[in-house]
Every structure is written in C-alpha cells, then in structure tokens.
Amino acid sequence: MDDRERALDAAHDLATRFLHTLDDRPVWPRADIDEMLTAFGGPLLENGADPASVVEQMATLADPGLVAIPGGRFFGFVIGGTHPAALAADWLVSAWDQNSGSSLLTPATVAMERVAGQWMLDLLDLPRSSSVGFVTGGQLANFTCLAAARNAVYARSGWDLAARGLRDAPPLRLVVGADRHGSVDRAARFLGIGRDEMLVVDADDQGRMRPDALQRALAGGEGPLIVCLQAGEVHTGAFDEFDVLIPLAQEHGAWVHVDGAFGLWAAASPALRPLTMGMADADSWATDAHKTLNVPYDCGMAIVRDPADSIAMFRTGGDYLIYSSLDPWDAAPELSRRARGVPAWAALRALGRSGVATLIDRLHANARLFADGLESIEEVEVLNDVDYTQVMFRFGSDEQTRQLGEAILAEGTAAMTGAEWRGQAALRCSMSSWATTEDDIARSVEAVRTLVDGLR
Incomplete structure (x- = not known):
C-alpha cells in the first residue's frame, strides 16, 4: 500500500x-x-x-x-451527533477533494447539494424556488442572509450599495428581539452595523418577541428596514409568533429574516409544525444542519426567498470563472470550498421524510423526559416550557447552580453548560443528538440527583 x-x-x-x-x-x-x-x-x-x-x-x-460529542449524553450548547450516513459521506467528501463552487467544474457534488437544498425546502415547507447557500454554520448563514437583505432593502430604496457603498447611504433599521442569539449581533457587526444602531424589541418570559413591542418599534420609522425573528430561543427553545409578527413587519416594508439555527427543523415534524406557523412568509431563513439534522460541522444553510437577491449580493467577477444559472458561489460568500452539502444529502437520503420527522420528535421527547426527571429531584426547578428540544433548570441559589454545573462536568456522565436567564444562574441542556437513548437520559438524571444530594 x-x-x-x-x-x-x-x-x-x-x-x-x-x-x-x-x-x-x-x-x-x-x-x-x-x-x-x-x-x-x-x-x-x-x-x-x-x-x-x-x-x-x-x-x-x-x-x-x-x-x-458523538455519544448520547452530550447536552451542551446546541450540538448534534453525526448520523452514520453523514459521517461516511463526509469522509468521501475529503477523499474526492472537489472544489464545489461551480456546477460545471464539480457537477456531482453540486448536484447533491442542490438536491439536498430542494429536499430541505420541501421538508420545511419553504418557498421551493428559494436559493440555498451552503456555508460553514449558523453564524455564516445569518451573515449571508442579512448581507442579501441589506443589499435588497437598499435597492428598494433606490440606493445601489454595490456601486455607491455605505458612505452617505440612508440609515438602515435593523430590528431584533431582546433574546436573540449572539450570532445575529456578530453578523450585524460584520456588516458594519453596531449594537447602538439596532432597535431591540422586548420579549416575553420565554424569549418570544412581543407583537405590541414590535408595533411600537416600527411606528413612525422610514427607510431600509430588516426585522430579525427567531425559531428556537437558545435557552428555552421558544418560537416567535411568525403568523402575527411577519405580516406586521411587512406592513412597514421590512425584509423579514428568521434565525432558525436549530428550530427551523420543527417544521419537518407534523406534531411540532404548529410552532412554525407563518414562518414560510419570511424573506430569508438561516439554519445549521450539524445541529438538528445531525451532519458534521461545516454545513449551515442560508436560504433566500428570491435567488435574484442572492445573486445581486454574491455573484463575483473574473473572466476565467464559468457561470451556469445559480451556482453555489452565487448564494454564499465563498468561491473555493469543500462539498459541505454532501453529508446533508446523505443524511436526508438515509432518513427519508418520515425518518427526519421521527428524529425531530425523538429529540423533543428526550427533552420532555429529561425535564420530568429533573423535576423529580428535590429543589431542582425547570425554568422553561419544554415545547421543543431545550431544557433549562437551576438548583437552589445562583452559587449552588454554578457549583452543580461544575460538578456535572467533572463527574463526566453528561455534559451540560451554564447560562443566565432573567438575572439568575441556570444550567441548560439541548437534546440534539440522534444517538441519545432513554437509558442516556436515565443515567444523566441519576448523576444529577447524586450530585445534588452531595451539594445539599
């Protein structure tokens, strides 16, 4: 050899x-x-x-x-394990070594990515003609969508951003929820939008944007407008009321973006689909397949309703490049990149429509089971409505909660990460892995119970 x-x-x-x-x-x-x-x-x-x-x-x-992380008891952050088909496909992606920016250069891998995007649009019931750009993760998916959004809302206002740049451009209003994910702020920073420039809208006790607060934030304003909503608050798993908020934003001429890094996939489950009611009426959506779909890292999706808005933002020059309708480099910032969408094709092909729904439902069922187990432990309080895949809890005081978090990581049975919610210390668990079993939940609950007894 x-x-x-x-x-x-x-x-x-x-x-x-x-x-x-x-x-x-x-x-x-x-x-x-x-x-x-x-x-x-x-x-x-x-x-x-x-x-x-x-x-x-x-x-x-x-x-x-x-x-x-590939095991069944990693509940930190929002990180899924890797489905077997996706793992094997990712190995082949590295072996094939295809530079997947152009459909003419690497037609096999680009075709798989394009089909994976079409399957995903169908599963999530999003507009079937949308562009799907495969990027590194949820962070770059938010950046990609917001870049296309900014370019589009300026164009609607008569300002050619590509030609004239931002100097002397009319002010952009970026409206966000109080409990948005930090990747939205970071994407805005990449785009030259500071925290002080954002309009922050109040949220309810689960982190959902309040419609009355959005109405007040939009009243009397003018000029280019982007409203960011959320499918799956990172601590509570809560979903914004899209069927109320999106029409309200669009009455004011807004581009509506949905950050759905892990929550977008609820639409693939008939049981959980009501959480996403009205979500398909937005203009762009961001998600990350390494979370809920359980593919390896480096597989975010930036979805834009009108592919022309993607092309207007991202199509590059270069007389040596070859174009063919909507190429991967027309929907995302990169030119050269690995075929990161191939594992998504493999996972979707292996799971099928019913398999994806079963996966999502099992993640939710695991979250409910874990919450029930935690609530059986004296002095442990679950802080959120477990409507999706997130469980947030605390034990006694802030100090005891932090001590419990440190003890859980040191003991090693499971991994959960710390948080702060409404001014109080908390621990949060994300059910994101296909590999998690009921036995994993039981082992983890008993480990927490033993540690709580020791701290008490």
Missing part, C-alpha cells in the same frame, strides 16, 4: 476505536488546552514523518482532550 492507503487505514481503525469508547468515556475532556499544547507542541521536525505514524500519534495524543 502507498502512503495514502496506509494513512487512511490507520484513520479508519482509530476512528472506529474512538466511537467504541463513547458509552464509557467521560463526556467532558480530561485534559485542558495547556496540556494539549504541550502534547502537540515542540519544534517542527526537520524531515517530517511517515503519514500513517503521524495519524496514529495524533489520535493517541488527542485522546484525553476529546469531547464525547
């Missing part, structure tokens, strides 16, 4: 061995960043090393610093 085959064989063996450790491995890493820097550091070798040996050494050194 040549170097490539031996290195790939080593990687396959090591990956399989790692996956077999997940049931017993502590979920949180056992080494910190300084230990990992020491393990991987030192001077660069003068003459290099055998590729297979490098892969084997890398896996051995990395082991104590790896998080058991």
Whole structure:
C-alpha cells in the first residue's frame, strides 16, 4: 500500500476505536488546552514523518482532550451527533477533494447539494424556488442572509450599495428581539452595523418577541428596514409568533429574516409544525444542519426567498470563472470550498421524510423526559416550557447552580453548560443528538440527583 492507503487505514481503525469508547468515556475532556499544547507542541521536525505514524500519534495524543460529542449524553450548547450516513459521506467528501463552487467544474457534488437544498425546502415547507447557500454554520448563514437583505432593502430604496457603498447611504433599521442569539449581533457587526444602531424589541418570559413591542418599534420609522425573528430561543427553545409578527413587519416594508439555527427543523415534524406557523412568509431563513439534522460541522444553510437577491449580493467577477444559472458561489460568500452539502444529502437520503420527522420528535421527547426527571429531584426547578428540544433548570441559589454545573462536568456522565436567564444562574441542556437513548437520559438524571444530594 502507498502512503495514502496506509494513512487512511490507520484513520479508519482509530476512528472506529474512538466511537467504541463513547458509552464509557467521560463526556467532558480530561485534559485542558495547556496540556494539549504541550502534547502537540515542540519544534517542527526537520524531515517530517511517515503519514500513517503521524495519524496514529495524533489520535493517541488527542485522546484525553476529546469531547464525547458523538455519544448520547452530550447536552451542551446546541450540538448534534453525526448520523452514520453523514459521517461516511463526509469522509468521501475529503477523499474526492472537489472544489464545489461551480456546477460545471464539480457537477456531482453540486448536484447533491442542490438536491439536498430542494429536499430541505420541501421538508420545511419553504418557498421551493428559494436559493440555498451552503456555508460553514449558523453564524455564516445569518451573515449571508442579512448581507442579501441589506443589499435588497437598499435597492428598494433606490440606493445601489454595490456601486455607491455605505458612505452617505440612508440609515438602515435593523430590528431584533431582546433574546436573540449572539450570532445575529456578530453578523450585524460584520456588516458594519453596531449594537447602538439596532432597535431591540422586548420579549416575553420565554424569549418570544412581543407583537405590541414590535408595533411600537416600527411606528413612525422610514427607510431600509430588516426585522430579525427567531425559531428556537437558545435557552428555552421558544418560537416567535411568525403568523402575527411577519405580516406586521411587512406592513412597514421590512425584509423579514428568521434565525432558525436549530428550530427551523420543527417544521419537518407534523406534531411540532404548529410552532412554525407563518414562518414560510419570511424573506430569508438561516439554519445549521450539524445541529438538528445531525451532519458534521461545516454545513449551515442560508436560504433566500428570491435567488435574484442572492445573486445581486454574491455573484463575483473574473473572466476565467464559468457561470451556469445559480451556482453555489452565487448564494454564499465563498468561491473555493469543500462539498459541505454532501453529508446533508446523505443524511436526508438515509432518513427519508418520515425518518427526519421521527428524529425531530425523538429529540423533543428526550427533552420532555429529561425535564420530568429533573423535576423529580428535590429543589431542582425547570425554568422553561419544554415545547421543543431545550431544557433549562437551576438548583437552589445562583452559587449552588454554578457549583452543580461544575460538578456535572467533572463527574463526566453528561455534559451540560451554564447560562443566565432573567438575572439568575441556570444550567441548560439541548437534546440534539440522534444517538441519545432513554437509558442516556436515565443515567444523566441519576448523576444529577447524586450530585445534588452531595451539594445539599
């Protein structure tokens, strides 16, 4: 075998061995960043090393610093495990090495991405002619959609942003909810919009934008307008009332964007679809397939109702580039990139329509089961309505809640991350992985119960 085959064989063996450790491995890493820097550091070798040996050494050194995210008891942040079909497809994406910006250059991978986008629009009941740009994640999906939005609302106001830039442009109104995700602010910052320029609308006790507050925020204003709504508040899982808020925003000429990094997928479940009522009437939507669809990282989707708005923002120049209707580089910022949408095609093909719905429903059922288990522990309080996949809770005081969070990560059965909600410390859990079982929930609840008893 040549170097490539031996290195790939080593990687396959090591990956399989790692996956077999997940049931017993502590979920949180056992080494910190300084230990990992020491393990991987030192001077660069003068003459290099055998590729297979490098892969084997890398896996051995990395082991104590790896998080058991692919297992069933990682509930931190909003991070899904990787579906088997998506994982294998991602390996092939790296082996194929296709630069997937142009449909003429790499037709196979671009076709899979395009079909995956069409399947997703169908599953989520979004306008079927929308453009779907595959980007790195939810952050870049929000940025991509808001960039297209800004360009479009300026064009509607008679301002050619591509030609004239922002200097002397009329002020842009960006309206956001009080409990928006930080990626919206970060995307706005990338676009030159500061926090002080945003109009912040009050939210209810679950983080949903209040329609009366939006009405007041929009009254009397004029000029280019973007309103950002949310499908799935990151702590509570709550959904904005799209059927009320979107018509209200559109009465004022707004472009409406929906940040649905993990919540957009509720529309694929007949049982949970009412949460998204009216969502399809927006102008753009952002989501991240590594969350709820359970594909590897590097697979966000930026969806824009009118592909012409994507092309107006992102189509590039260059006489050596070849264009063919709507190419991937027409719907997102990048030119050269890997075929990041292929794992989404594989996951959707493997799951089918009913499989996606079953996955979403199981995530919600796991969240309800976990909340019920937590509520059975004395002095533990669940803080949110568990309408989707998020569970937020606290134990006693702020200090006790933070101590419990630290103890959970140190004990290692499960991973949950800290938060603050309405001025109080909290712990939050996101049910995002296809691999989570009822046994994982039971083990995690009992671990929390034991730790609470110790702290009490």
